[in-house]
Amino acid sequence: MVMTQRGTRLSAEDWADAALEALGRGGLAAVAVEPLATRLDTTKGSFYWHFRNRDALIEAALLRWEERGTTQVIADIETDPDPVAKLRRLFATVIGHGLTHRIELSLLASADHPAVGPVLRRIGERRVAYVAQLFGEVGFEAAEAHRRALIGVSVYLGNTQLASTAPSVLPATDAERLALISSTVDALLAGAPGPF
Amino acid sequence: MVMTQRGTRLSAEDWADAALEALGRGGLAAVAVEPLATRLDTTKGSFYWHFRNRDALIEAALLRWEERGTTQVIADIETDPDPVAKLRRLFATVIGHGLTHRIELSLLASADHPAVGPVLRRIGERRVAYVAQLFGEVGFEAAEAHRRALIGVSVYLGNTQLASTAPSVLPATDAERLALISSTVDALLAGAPGPF
DNA sequence: GAGGTTCCATACGCGACCGTATGGTCCGAC
DNA sequence: GTCGGACCATACGGTCGCGTATGGAACCTC
Numbered sequence: 001m002v003m004t005q006r007g008t009r010l011s012a013e014d015w016a017d018a019a020l021e022a023l024g025r026g027g028l029a030a031v032a033v034e035p036l037a038t039r040l041d042t043t044k045g046s047f048y049w050h051f052r053n054r055d056a057l058i059e060a061a062l063l064r065w066e067e068r069g070t071t072q073v074i075a076d077i078e079t080d081p082d083p084v085a086k087l088r089r090l091f092a093t094v095i096g097h098g099l100t101h102r103i104e105l106s107l108l109a110s111a112d113h114p115a116v117g118p119v120l121r122r123i124g125e126r127r128v129a130y131v132a133q134l135f136g137e138v139g140f141e142a143a144e145a146h147r148r149a150l151i152g153v154s155v156y157l158g159n160t161q162l163a164s165t166a167p168s169v170l171p172a173t174d175a176e177r178l179a180l181i182s183s184t185v186d187a188l189l190a191g192a193p194g195p196f
Numbered sequence: 197m198v199m200t201q202r203g204t205r206l207s208a209e210d211w212a213d214a215a216l217e218a219l220g221r222g223g224l225a226a227v228a229v230e231p232l233a234t235r236l237d238t239t240k241g242s243f244y245w246h247f248r249n250r251d252a253l254i255e256a257a258l259l260r261w262e263e264r265g266t267t268q269v270i271a272d273i274e275t276d277p278d279p280v281a282k283l284r285r286l287f288a289t290v291i292g293h294g295l296t297h298r299i300e301l302s303l304l305a306s307a308d309h310p311a312v313g314p315v316l317r318r319i320g321e322r323r324v325a326y327v328a329q330l331f332g333e334v335g336f337e338a339a340e341a342h343r344r345a346l347i348g349v350s351v352y353l354g355n356t357q358l359a360s361t362a363p364s365v366l367p368a369t370d371a372e373r374l375a376l377i378s379s380t381v382d383a384l385l386a387g388a389p390g391p392f
Numbered sequence: 393g394a395g396g397t398t399c400c401a402t403a404c405g406c407g408a409c410c411g412t413a414t415g416g417t418c419c420g421a422c
Numbered sequence: 423g424t425c426g427g428a429c430c431a432t433a434c435g436g437t438c439g440c441g442t443a444t445g446g447a448a449c450c451t452c
Contacts, residue, residue, distance in 0.1 A: 009418085009429060027305040029225045034409055044411085045430045053411070109223035109305035111360055124362025150365065151380060154354025161353045162346070164307050166320025169346065184347060187383065205399060205448080230439055240441085241400045249441070 010042060012050040012060065019061035024102035028110045031058055055115065062107075062119045069100050070126050083137035084189065087152075090131070091181050094156060101160050127153050139193040148188050155184055206238060208246040208256065215257035220298035224306045227254055251311065258315045265296050266322050279333035280385065283348075286327070287377045290352060297356045323349050335389040344384050351380055 018040055022030040033047050033054055040046075051057045073093060080086050104123075110116045128149050135145035159181075162170055171177045214236055218226040229243050229250055236242075247253045269289060276282050300319075306312045324345050331341035331348075355377075358366055367373045 025308075027223065027225075029223075032409060033411090043431050045432075047430095048411070049429055054409095105304040105307070107305070108357065108360065109302040111301070112221075117361075120361035121364075124358055125365055128358075128362070128365040146365075147376060147379075150355075150358070150376070151351055154351045154358060155347055156350075156354065157357045158350025158353030158355075159346075161304060161357070162320055162324075162350060164304065165313075165316035166324070168317075169321055169324040169342075180343060180346070183343075228439060229441090239401050241402075243400095244441070245399055250439095 010040060010046055010050070013064075014040065015047060015050055015057060016061045016064050019057050020065055020099075020103060023061065023065075023106050024099050027106040028058070028113065028116070031061070033057070059115045062115055065100070065103055066119050066123060069097070069104075070123055074126075074130055083134045087131070087134050087138075087185055087189070088182065090134070091152075091156065091185060092178060095159075095177065095181065101164065105161065105164055124153075135188075138189065152185070152188050206236060206242055206246070209260075210236065211243060211246055211253060212257045212260050215253050216261055216295075216299060219257065219261075219302050220295050223302040224254070224309065224312070227257070229253075255311050258311060261296070261299055262315050262319060265293070265300075266319055270322075270326055279330045283327070283330050283334075283381055283385070284378065286330070287348075287352065287381060288374060291355075291373065291377065297360065301357065301360055320349075331384075334385065348381075348384050 015036065018036050019031045022032075022036060022039075031054070033044055037043050037047055047057070051060070073090075077086050077090050077093065080089055104120075107116050107120060111120055128146070131152050132142075132146045132149035135148050136142060138145075140148065159170070171180055211232065214232050215227045218228075218232060218235075227250070229240055233239050233243055243253070247256070269286075273282050273286050273289065276285060300316075303312050303316060307316055324342070327348050328338075328342045328345035331344045332338060334341075336344065355366070367376055
């Protein structure tokens with residue numbers, strides 16, 4: 001009379017995904033083995049088979065998140081040849097990433113955690129470098145491209161924060177939000193040199 | 197042979213300040229009674245005399261922080277009559293608030309906490325409303341003033357986030373940082389109507 | 393300097409979570 | 423079908439933090 005009949009067996013990736021989901025809900029503190037096991041309808045026995053300990057899970061989840069949040073986004077954007085179009089697509093793409101945003105905001109509280117800090121740093125640097133590169137392709141010289149990238153990334157990050165903490169100050173509809181972002185991109189492109 | 201000789205007796209404010217300090221270091225999870233007691237070189241006995249429980253401490257600390265981070269800053273800025281000067285002073289003032297920033301970033305992870313969410317919401321709304329008011333004083337009509345305020349506040353928030361996570365992408369010196377902010381304010385004021 | 397109030401120390405029970413140990417179950421290979 | 427490795431369940435000991443209870447120290451007042 002056992003009636004186990006578990007769903008399927010779990011992989012390390014299942015645990016990492018569950019960890020990311022928990023991270024978005026309750027921050028790093030919510031990435032706890034026993035609660036996750038309950039949520040996955042299994043036990044710690046499974047977890048400690050796949051991972052050495054909790055820190056290993058955190059690292060795996062963060063790497064997974066970093067990959068999905070940067071490399072893949074950039075690779076997707078890069079299919080477009082025109083830099084201006086890329087900038088618009090980038091900001092449009094990046095507005096809709098609900099879970100990624102929640103995770104990122106959660107991680108800010110743990111910026112000094114040895115596994116978290118480097119990931120946030122890499123992501124920040126890659127974002128600014130990539131956007132600066134796009135402004136470079138548009139025709140700005142390096143320093144100016146970097147400054148504009150900084151403002152562009154900042155406005156994106158700040159927008160994300162406001163969306164999470166004080167959504168009432170943001171435009172109500174997606175269309176208006178995109179229009180605001182679009183006009184911001186226009187402003188950042190103002191005075192562009194090159195063949196226009 | 198007791199030799200207690202404690203420093204001085206503590207007040208509720210001492211505990212609230214310690215809580216804010218811990219909040220900046222390790223997020224909401226670090227606001228824990230026993231560690232704080234150790235840090236203050238006292239015991240839980242003191243804490244539970246001044247506060248009903250941990251949540252009460254959190255609320256007290258948040259109110260203290262909200263007061264210092266908004267009301268006082270705005271009151272200070274308002275001593276200047278010229279709106280453009282106010283905008284510049286505001287952004288300049290707001291760049292240096294190290295501890296406040298760390299606390300705010302830490303709190304983003306706990307935006308769904310019943311005591312945290314409302315505070316973040318109020319702060320966000322007040323900031324945008326106040327900056328929008330300044331743009332209104334400069335001469336923009338309400339909707340445009342709100343849009344520009346949104347971008348201004350976003351760029352400030354994003355800048356703060358980058359400073360904490362990827363400082364290497366920001367200008368290295370204070371002077372350069374201020375110059376960047378200054379040119380951003382200029383850009384946000386571009387096209388201003390009124391007597392110029 | 394006695395007595396009451398304010399403030400703090402200590403001890404306790406409780407729950408949550410970590411990590412380990414150990415035995416059990418599933419599953420493909422042969 | 424059975425055997426071995428991959429995978430999971432369960433039980434345990436340990437740590438940390440919460441909140442309570444209760445006695446004691448410090449201070450103030452008269």
